[in-house]
Amino acid sequence: MSDFDYDLFVMGAGSGGVRAARISASHGAKVAVAEEHRVGGTCVIRGCVPKKMLVYGSMFAEELGHAENYGWDIEGKSFDWKRLRDFVNNDVDRLEGLYEKTLQSHEVDLFAERASIAGPNTVKLASGREVTAKKILIAVGAWPAMPDFPGVEHCISSNEVFHLEEKPNCLMVVGGGYIAMEFAGIFNALGSEVTVVNRTDRILRSYDEQIVDRMLHIAMGRGINFKMHSKIAKVEKTDDGCLLVDLGDSNPLRVNQVLIATGRKPKTDGLGLENAGVAMDEKGAIKVDEYNRTSCQSIYAVGDVTDRVQLTPVAIREGHAFADTVFGNNPRTVDYDHIPSAVFTQPPLAGVGLTERDAKNQYGNVKVYSSDFRPMKNMFNPHAERGHYKMIVDEASEKILGIHMIGPESPEILQVAAVAVKAGLTKQAFDDTMALHPSMAEELVLLK
The missing domain is CATH 3.50.50.60 (FAD/NAD(P)-binding domain)
Structure with a gap:
């Protein structure tokens, strides 16, 4: 029999915590999770998922604005914010239910209350109950940083x-x-x-x-x-x-x-980290090593609470690597190089690798290939908005150092281009690839 109530206790049921709990359980660990708000964390409940749905709703407003150019006459059109808001929040409810089912299907115990650190192997729940665990994983994420001014x-x-x-x-x-x-x-x-x-x-x-x-x-x-x-x-x-x-x-x-x-700051206030000697940096983020272990040997942390890279896919990778390392007998670390990212503005922009400024600082001599074009879709739009793609290449080796773009569907295109940058391909590999016409993505293999 174990000397602890659980093999793993996860604080926080966001993307990183849920992935860590699920994979650890699949490796045979007895796992519990505590979540004080809602299962799913920032991304699912109050971040990228509902925000992207609002982006889609607002994009439709733009399309509707020049529907006549598509041949449609729409009379009496109006917008109802509450209807869009409620549709988005209802889908958040659906996703939360799926996350809960994932934990249930892996026999993970869920405590719907706040947990704090009471010692190296002990957490204290808001109800006053103390629970012991061989390993503790902190995955409580980050919280909006509010400035200090009157009002x-x-x-x-x-x-x-x-x-x-x-x-x-x-x-x-x-x-x-x-x-x-x-x-x-x-x-x-x-x-x-x-x-x-x-x-x-x-x-x-x-x-x-x-x-x-x-x-x-x-x-x-x-x-x-x-x-x-x-x-x-x-x-x-x-x-x-x-x-x-x-x-x-x-x-x-x-x-x-x-x-x-x-911005958002690590949500470490009141976690009781001092009770186990868990070290933080000057910004309140939990310090961890390459295997996500804190200064306390039995406590680990992943995701935004470590303030390494505040992105959902990164937290998921960290949670998975933690579970494989600690419970799967397969030590793994996360590679943080060439992480693609996007901003879902209208139009969206996206990038991977070094920017032009950073590439020049690191490599000195670089080549910049670019395409400035008006997407065919924008011909229907009364605003003459143009897209722009650029590729930064090391002059000596022709290795691609970064790809950056703005225009319709840029994040969808950039995700595939990121594979090429991660793989260390050269500009010639793009030049040798036949264009898919007519498409915006073809601009990547036609850059001059």
């Missing part, structure tokens, strides 16, 4: 935006990352007046500057207003429910809603 309590984060009672006629989005840019695009397409406030003059810092500049040009052409080098001094709520936002100048902006999207 911040009147603002919302990306957690609450999926549950708004009404679509704001006038929305301010604070931040310059992918969350801010995506929600700005969503509500702009749905008819809201959108202003983006950013404390610097750069947005989407990790993406190729030329691609980001194209996105900014298109976003401004669609009516999104950008206020760079700005930050909120205070927010006041008026008697009619609107918000007056003071940006430090003489003219406060009047909006219906302020969405704070200035």
Whole structure:
């Protein structure tokens, strides 16, 4: 008989925690999971999945706007935010049920309450019960970072935006990352007046500057207003429910809603990490080694709580590698090189590998191949928006260092192109590949 209640206790039922629990159980471990909110975590419940569905809803609004060019006459068209919101949230409920079934089918015990660390092999549940485990995995994710200014309590984060009672006629989005840019695009397409406030003059810092500049040009052409080098001094709520936002100048902006999207921080507050000597960095992220082990030998961590790469597929890989290493007798690490990523703006942008700036800094002499084109689909659109693809190549070896793009369906195209970058292929491999015509993807094998 084991000296512990469980072989593994997982704190957090997000993408990384659920994958770790499922795989560990398949290796024969007795597993329990504690989740204080809803099974599925940030991605499924309040992140990429419902947000992408809102993107689809807002894209339809754009298509509807020039339906006559497709030959359709649509009379009496109108938009109902609550109907879209409820459809999205109902699908979130469906996905949560699937995640719960996955845990049940692998005989994983689920505690629907918060858990904290009570010792190297002990967790304490919110109900007061203490549970022991041979290994503990922390996978509680991250939480929106809210700035400190008077009136911040009147603002919302990306957690609450999926549950708004009404679509704001006038929305301010604070931040310059992918969350801010995506929600700005969503509500702009749905008819809201959108202003983006950013404390610097750069947005989407990790993406190729030329691609980001194209996105900014298109976003401004669609009516999104950008206020760079700005930050909120205070927010006041008026008697009619609107918000007056003071940006430090003489003219406060009047909006219906302020969405704070200035990043997410590891959710380590109150976890009791000090009770087991689990070390954190200066940002509050849990420090781990290449096998996801913390400074406490019996405690591991994966996903956003470690603040390595805050992406769902990364958390899933880390959770799987942990389970194989600890319970599958197959030590595995995660390769963080050449991770593809995308921003579901309208149009979306995507990239993998080094940006042009980073490639020049690391390799010195590089070649840049590009294509600037108007996608055929955009011929129906009264806005003359152009796509842009670029490939950065090491001049000496012709090895592809990065691929970056903006245009319709860029994330779908980039995922396949990422395989080529990961495999270390050269530009010649693309040149030798026959084009698939007519398609946007063919631009990748025709780059000059």
